[in-house]
Amino acid sequence: MRWSFYFWYTSKDDPADAEAPSHKYLLKGGFIKQVASGIYAFTPPGYRVIRKIENIIRKEMERSGAQEVLLTVLNPAELWKETGRWELYGRELFTLKDRHGREYCLGPTHEEEITDLVRSFVNSYRQLPFILYQIQVKFRDEKRPRFGLIRGREFIMKDAYSFDTDEFSAMMSYETMRFAYERIFKKLRLNTLMVEASVGAIGGISSHEFVILTDYGEAKVAYCLSCGYSANAEIVKLPLGKQQEEEEKSLQKVYTPNAETIEELSQFLKVPKSKILKAVLYIAQGEPVMVMIKGDREVDENKLAQVIGTENFRLATDEEVYRLFGTQKGFIGPFNVPPSVKVLWDNSTFGIKNAVIAFNEPDYHYINANPERDFSYGDFFDLAQVTEGDPCPKCASPLKVSKGLELGHIFLLGTRYSVPMKAYYKDQQGEDKPLFMGCYGIGISRCMSAIVEQYHDEFGIKWPTVVAPFELDIICLNPSDQEQKSTAEKLYMMAQELGLDVIYDDREASAGFKFADADLCGFPYRIIVGKKVKEGKVELHNRHTGEKTDVPVESAIQVVKELIDKDKV
């Protein structure tokens, strides 16, 4: 490709609205163009990267026996009504009507449609198992699109679905996909972590996420360096607190005006937050629920949802707190609690000694409160967010906690879709049985961002060779110099002949301009044709190592080809 003819335009200024490195460099480097919030178009070089990622995924999917299909973007509402998801999916579903008033959605995922496809062809156990997959655009009206391609409302996804006779067979499909995913992320040069994930409201059986550790992700992952355990933080179980060995001091009532927050209380009383018992009031489906938890911990609302069996809850308002307890937030506690209030004790509160606690008296707290003597526990639950240093559920070593970005998710679904959609097969006894399903997703456009997050420096992107828009950039420093120009042209022809993905920067621009673009756009290799052509030499530059070497013109392309071939192994 000759750059002077290529539709690729970079910017000298940092884009105003981009924070995450991937968002910034993809915009600045002219790989993507924002169309609306969470909606991006890909330019020719941007789409080249996407296609390379897709092809790596395709190859590994095919290798594991999955077969590619292409389902539709426009999904009729009827299918979604069969599984109840027309309502359940809620406002994230983009919906529309045709001229006859019939309802459709833009597919956010394709369990319904794939199940519909499969039930129309599969009748017998003899046809099972199999895995189908597609690469397609998905639409989700996200509450908050973020960080460029990282969370878009329109995005490219690979989604696969497995169909088996029973759970055991489905586990095999699941394992097949798990291994495929491990290979895919390795080939994409992404350093992912496989974490156990919540099976969530769908009631699946097993679920794993593939995440990279980055500040620009929204999942919280906990992992253990000594035994290798890793999981989405929301499913990490925390044990009952240890019995503290401390002399019980006498209970004392202390005037603590305006100490509404744990922070204020801790400073006012000069007591560590871990010595404070905090009461957090939620309203769940209209009913008050009080969570007692240690002051240095936060409630994990995913865990709370599991315990109370609904996701329909929120923090109580100041008025509600006052109406129930006759005092404001910060002064409520597990004493004389109205019978309508359900009290849940977090595991962390067990065994505390000489704690600070409020007993629903305005402007007063009690210090040196002790369980049994001054208050009594109720039932214990695991409700706290995991924090760094908490014990690993497997080996009890201190856990590490990081933000993670989810790139892939594999899920053993069971019969969640096949039963309501009547996707049955006849078993050997001639009986109808529901298909046993699994689903497996990879966010392809998100992977593009993830790669940039893992491979960049202050000058721009450093694409791994396997996904680089071009593997080699040939820069002719001074196109008006005939010798330089003809050398560059010759090298460009040779590179094309050897089948390299090469871009030839023949633009009329200063050297610095071309170097800056080369850095920003992230070509793994660069050949610079400059003054040294007089000595029969060009410079070879490696974007990843920063290494520069002079090589003879005749062998330059061969040298690069060998390096590229090595990178692709």
Place this chain on the structure above:
RNA sequence: CGGGGUGUAGCUCAGGUGGCAGAGCGCUGGCUUUGGGAGCCAGAAGUCGCAGGUUCAAGUCCUGCCACCCCGACCA
């Protein structure tokens, strides 16, 4: 959906207390340049997010709306 912020040339931004619409980059033409985003000269380029209001006068003040970004709760 709650909280915060931004909206002026293609891009990045400046425009106290209301008084002629600005800069840098980019773009067009010309000359000179070519190893780290070149120099000089000459130009083109605007519904100041939208609507209403206050005022002799609004980019600037007021009201409403919209869009986008960031922080929190959900998803690949």
